[in-house]
Amino acid sequence: MANFFLPEIFKISIIYFSFLLFNFVSMPQLAKGRNVTMNLIMTIAVTAFSIIGWMIANTYSEAYRLVDYDDMDRGYDIFFGEAFTYIFFIYLLFNAYAYFNERGMELFNKIHFLKSYNQNIVSEIFVSTKIWLITLMIFTAVLSIKIDYELLVIWIVVPPVNIIIAFCAIYYIIPNLRKDFKGFGRYFWGNVGITIIVSLLLLIVLIPFMRNGAVVPITLILNAICLICITTPSAWYVYKHKFEKLSEIQMLKTELGKSDANLNFLKSQINPHFLFNALNTLFGTALQENAERTGEGIQKLGDMMRFMLHENTQDKISLTREVEYLNNYIDLQKLRTSRSADIRIDTHIEEQLNNLQITPMLLIPFIENAFKHGISLQQPSYIKITLQTKEKTLYFDVSNSIYIKADNDPEKLKSGIGLENVKQRLSLLYYGKHELIIRESANEFFVHLTLQLD
Known part of the structure; x- marks a missing residue:
């Protein structure tokens, strides 16, 4: 307890x-240029205290080593030198890591080549360098004062080399190979050649640091195996996982843009179509009746035009405004059919006093389709429209009679664009939030829509 455990706990705590x-x-203060003198004095004082504390603690926990020296003072000098070397080096790493943690991103951002090449690479290099510094600190701390010189040199050099090669592969080598439609085989054998060249260069660089001739070559061989067996496939996986996902996201964004453009096109198609129908209605009314009823129709048309000019340009409007537009359209159509006793139009549209929002002109195509294909001025026909809401769910039903059009009817061979448009808009804007049921028999066409609103 007194001669080993407590001294070791003291050293670790320091x-x-x-x-x-x-x-x-x-270091955060020093990196920002604040209280420089005070923080430098504090750093030096802590380092000096740690060196002395380590030396004293070692005289207890490693007292058995003193018998190896003929002179006790010589043993103490060795302990002091070891403590000084270890504390100085590991504290240098601590401060380097702390400074890099504060200013690393700023330093990398000053390298214009990196920033212009890819905006994500700076943050990724920053994180990789931090991880390397952390592992270097752990490596040094675990070895304590018994630092293997050759292994330390290798640890300082080899991981950065692997990181650099990985980034070169991810951001340069693999993308260029993919542009030429080259696969993993070409990339793998190319990296084997690069590994051989890098290993030879490292051998030349590390020769002056070798104390044991076998350590550096063996480590370089292991490093080459790591480059080929770990770094090479890992870089390929990262590229495939990251950049192909980004390509997929970009493709989805493109498709979303196309959908948005298609949606706007659908809206532009709907507006003229309704305007054409409304004008035809007013024209028929003007021929049949006096100006009073025509004026009423024009007023309804004015309300509809105002709706299309203002609300229809918005992504969402209140359900109340949408219902007002439906009622105006139905009233306008009733003007045209009011003289025919064989036409029955039943509407049960609840007044909306809630704050629900809906996409504009989403419901009108169903009603327009019913009047277009379900009403005949020569034959008995009917339309039934029901709209109600419960909490945030809208229930909308439209049913109409079906009659056989005459051969000379210009609408016989035409199918309205309204229903197809609204189906596409529902799939784009209310995916998973709607249920559309359309049934058609020989005598009736029925539509049921359930819609979850905001």
Whole structure:
């Protein structure tokens, strides 16, 4: 307890609290240029205290080593040198990490090549560098004062090389190969060649640092295996997973844009169609009746035109305004059919006092279709319209009679655009929030729509 456990706990505590101090107190202040003198003094004081504390703790936890030295002072000098080397190096890493954590993104953003090449690469390199610094700190802390010099040099050099090659593969090599329709085989053997070249360059760079001739070559061979077996397939997977997903997202955005353009086109188709029908109605009324009824029809048409000019340009309108438009349209059609006793038009449209919102002109195509195909001035015919809401659910039913059109009727071979348009709009705007049932028999056409509103 006294000669080993407590001294080791003391050493670990010094490292832990020093890391917190540098990372959250002193270095953030230094990076921002605040209280520079005070924070420098504090950093130096903490480092000096840690060196002395480590040396004293080692005289307890590693006292067995003192017997290896003939002179006790010589042993203490060795302990002090080891503590100084270890604390200085690991605290240098702590401060480097803390500074990079504060200013790393800013430093990388100053590299215009990276920023102009790809806007995501800066943040990814920043995160990768932070991970490397963290692993380097853990590696150093675990080894304590027994640092293997060759392994430390390799750890400082090899991971950054792997990171650089991975980024080059993801952002340059693989995209160019994919442009030429080359697959994984070409990429793999190309990376084998790059690995051989990089390993030879690393060998040349690390030769001056070798103390044990076998360590560096063996590590470089293991690094080459890592580059080929881990970095190469990992970079391919990241590219496929990331950039092909981005391509899919871009394709979906394009399709969404097309859908939006199609929706706007559908709206532009609907408006002239209703205007044409309304004008035909007014024209027939003017021929049959006096100006009073024609004036009433014109007033209804004016309300409809006002609706189309203002509300129809919005994404959502109140259900109350949509119902007003439906009533105006129905009243306008009743002017045309009022003289025929064989035409029955029943409407049960609830007055809407709620705040529900709906896409404009979503319901009118069903009613327009019923008047277009279900009314005959020569034969008995009928239309029944029901609209009601319960909480946020709208229930809308339209049924109409069907009659055989004359051969000379210009509408006989034409199918209205209204129903197809509204089906597309429902699929685009209320996907999963509507149920549309259309049934047709020899004598009747029936539509039921259930719609979840906002």
